[in-house]
Amino acid sequence: MPPTVKLSNVALHLSPRDEVAIALAPLAAGTIIALGDGAAHLVLTGDIPRSHKFALAQIPLGGRVHKYGQSIGLATAPIAAGDHVHSHNLGMDDAGRRHEFGTGRTTLVAPAGPVPTFLGYPRADGRVGTRNYVGILTSVNCSATAANLIAEAFRGAALDEFENVDGVMALTHQSGCGLVPTSDGAQALMRTLRGYAAHPNFGGMLVVGLGCEMVPVDALVAGHDLPADTVVSTMNIQGEGGVRATVKEGVARIRSMLPQLNERRRVATPVSELVLGLNCGGSDGFSGITANPALGIASDRLVSYGGTSVLAETPEVFGAEHLLTSRAVAPEVGQKLLDRLDWWQDYAAQGGGSLDNNPSPGNKAGGLTTILEKSLGAVAKAGQADLTAVYEYAEKITDRGLVFMDTPGYDPVSVTGIIAGGATVVVFTTGRGSVFGAKPTPSIKVATNSDTYNRMPDDMDLNAGRIVDGTATLAEVGTEIFEMIIRVASGEQTVSEELGVGQEEFVPWQFGTVT
Amino acid sequence: MPPTVKLSNVALHLSPRDEVAIALAPLAAGTIIALGDGAAHLVLTGDIPRSHKFALAQIPLGGRVHKYGQSIGLATAPIAAGDHVHSHNLGMDDAGRRHEFGTGRTTLVAPAGPVPTFLGYPRADGRVGTRNYVGILTSVNCSATAANLIAEAFRGAALDEFENVDGVMALTHQSGCGLVPTSDGAQALMRTLRGYAAHPNFGGMLVVGLGCEMVPVDALVAGHDLPADTVVSTMNIQGEGGVRATVKEGVARIRSMLPQLNERRRVATPVSELVLGLNCGGSDGFSGITANPALGIASDRLVSYGGTSVLAETPEVFGAEHLLTSRAVAPEVGQKLLDRLDWWQDYAAQGGGSLDNNPSPGNKAGGLTTILEKSLGAVAKAGQADLTAVYEYAEKITDRGLVFMDTPGYDPVSVTGIIAGGATVVVFTTGRGSVFGAKPTPSIKVATNSDTYNRMPDDMDLNAGRIVDGTATLAEVGTEIFEMIIRVASGEQTVSEELGVGQEEFVPWQFGTVT
Ligand SMILES: [Ca+2]
C-alpha cells in the first residue's frame, strides 16, 4: 500500500472554495492524500500529470467546478474525489460567464501599521517618478539614427559626474508618417508619444524630428500637460542642416540640462503614489498557479494602500471578462471593458483569426481544460481588487485602484501602452524565459518555475517557482514581490537595467493603414 | 517693352510633345519668350509662379494637355499660348486613363560601346553583392537588444584587420509575435526576414531569437535558398541561458566568420547584374521635374544594358497606373498591378482614407493641377522602360528590366521591401531633405532643389536642383546618377554610410492584426 502524503506537499489548493487541487509533481494512481488536518483522506483514481487537476470532493454531473474560487466549467460526467479533472469530464460554463456589473466587489483591507513608503522623485504635476532619465523622443522613424547617436554620447563615463541622472535614452520607433492623422492608429501613436513625453521618470526631454513628418515635434510636448519641471527642447533635422549638425546640437542641449537634473533628489513617498503595470509573456502551465497569483497578492496590497495597479492584455482576458465586470465599481466601467472586447473580436476577425481560442494542445497538455481556466490564470495577476476604470491604449491613467488598459498581449506593445499611461514600475511574469525590459520604467521579471529561473539567472529578478517546489507559499512570494516593488521603485536596479535591456522595447502599437 | 528671353533659360520643356513648359523662376506677365531657334515668340498673358505651367501653343476647349509626353488632363476652357495653365483651365482626363496592356511599349537601345562594369562580390547563387556585411537577424523584438549589443562589439577598431568586411549590422524590428502565422501580415514579415537573410550584400548571417516566438530562427534560413557561400549561424536566448551569454556567444561566432569573409574580393561585373531600387521621400514641387526624371534616365540606361530597376510605392502611382499597364510586357503583368491597386483602395478605405487623393493645397501651390500630373511625377523615376513583372512586398526579384514591387510609400517600409527583394543599390530623391539610409544596400540621395542641397550638404549625394538653376540639363544629371550608381556599387561610400545611417531604417511592413 502506498504511503499517505499531505495535500499541501503534493498539490496547490488555490482557494478554499475550489473542488480541485493542482498536482505539483506527477502523482500515481492509488496515492493516498491526507486533507486538511489529516483526518480525511482521498485516493487518486488515476495518474495525475504535473500541473493537472484532481477532485478533492465528489462533483455531480452538471456541477460547477471552481479554481481560484471561480467557476472554470461544469462537470460533463459525475466526478468522484480523487478523479483526474480534465477535458473528459469538464466542459464550458456559459451561465457562469454572465456579465454582471458590480456584483462581485471586494473591500481590500490594508495591513495594520503605517503605509509603506518608497524613495521617489516628486514632480511638478503631483506624480512621482521612480527614475530620473533624459528621453530623446522621435516623431518619426527618420530621426531614429540621430536620436541613437545623441544617446550614445552619454554612455560610459559621460554621466559619471551626474550621479542622480539614470541615463539618456532614445525613444525610437518605426512609424510616424504615411498615416491618416485622424485615424485610430495615428491617434494611438500620438497618445503614446505624448504619454512618454509627460512621464514622471523623465526629468528632461529632447524631441527630435525630421521636419516634414505627420506631427510636428512641438505638437508632442506643447499643451499636453507635461510636468512643469520637465526640461523640454525640440529640434528638426531639416532645420539644423542635417544629421551631423543635429547630433552635435542635440548633445549640447542635453549637456546643458544635466546639471539641473542632477540636483533632483529622491524623497520618502507613500506607496499610494506608485502606478504598477502588470504583464506576462512566454507563459507556461505554471504562470496561472505561481507567479500570476503571487503578483495578484502584491497588486492587492498596493491597492489596499491606495495605490494604482494596471491590468492589460485584452486578448488574454477574453473568457474571464465576467470576473472583471462583476468587480467594476460602476456599470459604465464594466460596459467599457465589454465594448473593448467587442472591438477586439472584430479586429481579430479582420486578421483571419479569432479571440475565442480554446486552450491550445500545449495548454491542454499543461493541464488547462477550458478558456475560462486559461484566462483566469492571466487575470490572477490582478488579484481581487475592484475595477475602478478602463482606459484606451496609452491613455493617461488618472484613477486609483485596479484599472484596466486595452492593449494587445504582445509584450513590448502592451507595456509601452501602460508606461505611456504613467506606470512607474512594472512586474512581468514569464514561464519560458522572457528577457524583457522597459526603460524608463524598471521592470521586475518573475519566473513561474525554477527550471527557467536557474537556466537564465542573469535575466530573472525573482523565482515564483518555489511555490511548486514547496519551498515558499503563494503568500510569501506575494510579499516578496511587494517588497521588491518598493526597493526597485526606490532605485534598486532590476536585472534588465543592469544588462542595458529596455530601449528597444519602446514599441507603440501599430494598427491601421500605412500608405 | 520687356526683353526677350529664351525658353530654355526660364522654363523646362520636358518632352517635345508637351503643350506646356514649367517656369524655373517667377515670370512676369508680358514677358516675351523665344521658342526653339528663336524665330517664334510668345508673350505671357499673366504672372507665372515658379514651377507652374504655361502654354506654348493654343489648346482648344476639351483639348488634351501633355507633360512628360503624357496626358495630364483636358482643357476646361480655351487656352492661348502664354496662358497660365492650372486648375482654372485644366481638369481630369478619364478617357486618357483607360487601362490598356502593352500598347505603349518601348525598345530601349543601349549606348554604343561595351557594357559598363562595376566591382561587385559574386555570390554562389549567381547574384552579385555591392557590400560585404555580416547581418544579425532577429526573429522577434525580444532579441533586439542582444543583437544590438553583439553588433556594438564590432564598432570602432574591431574590424580594422578585416578591411574587406563592411560592417556588422543588427536587423532589429518591432514585431515577430502576436500574429496569426498564416495571415498576410505575418507572411510579409517572413518574406522580409528571409529576403534579408539571403541578400547578396551579407557574407555572414547570425540569426538570434528568444526561443518561444512565432517563427523559430532556423525557419528563417533553412531551405530558403540562401547563397551557399553565406556563413550562417543561429541561436536562441533561452537556449543560451540569457542575454549576457547570448551576446558573448554571438560575438564569438561572428569573430569566427570574419577571416573567411575578409578573403572575399570585388570583381569587375557587367552592370546588367545590378538591381536598382527607386524611391522618393519628402517630395516637393521640383521632384517631378528634376530628380525623378533624371533618375528615370539613369534607370532606362541600366535597363538598356540588361539590368534590373525596381519601382515601388503603390499609393504614389495611383492615377498614373495606366502608363505602367500600357508598358506591361504581358496582360498578366498589367493585371497584377491593377489587382494590387484594388487591394490598396480597400486597405485605404479600412483606414478611413482614400487613395484617390487630389493634389493637396501644397501640391497646388507648387503648380500640380491634377492627380495625373502628381503621379506622373512619381512614375517619372522609372523612365520609359517596359514593365516586365509585378511583385508582392518583399518577394524575391527574379525578372530583369523594369519591375514593380507593391509597397507603401512610407520610405523605410518601401525600401525594406525592395531590399528584401534583392536590390543592391538604391537611389532616393528628396525635396524637403530626407536623411535616409538603407544598410546593407547603399542608398544615393538626390536633392530635387539647390536650397535643400546647400542646406544639408552632409546628407545629400547629388544635386538635381541644377536642372532648374539652369546649370545642368536633365540628361547630364541622369548620366551623373548612372555613373554614381556604378561608383557606389563598386564600393564608394554614400553620405548616409559615412554618417552611419541605415540600420534603423530596416522596417518590415506591419499590417494585419496583432494580439
Ligand atoms: Ca528603437
Ligand SMILES: [Ca+2]
Ligand atoms: Ca504580454
Ligand SMILES: [Ca+2]
Ligand atoms: Ca532597429
Ligand SMILES: [Ca+2]
Ligand atoms: Ca517613399
Ligand SMILES: [Ca+2]
Ligand atoms: Ca535600435
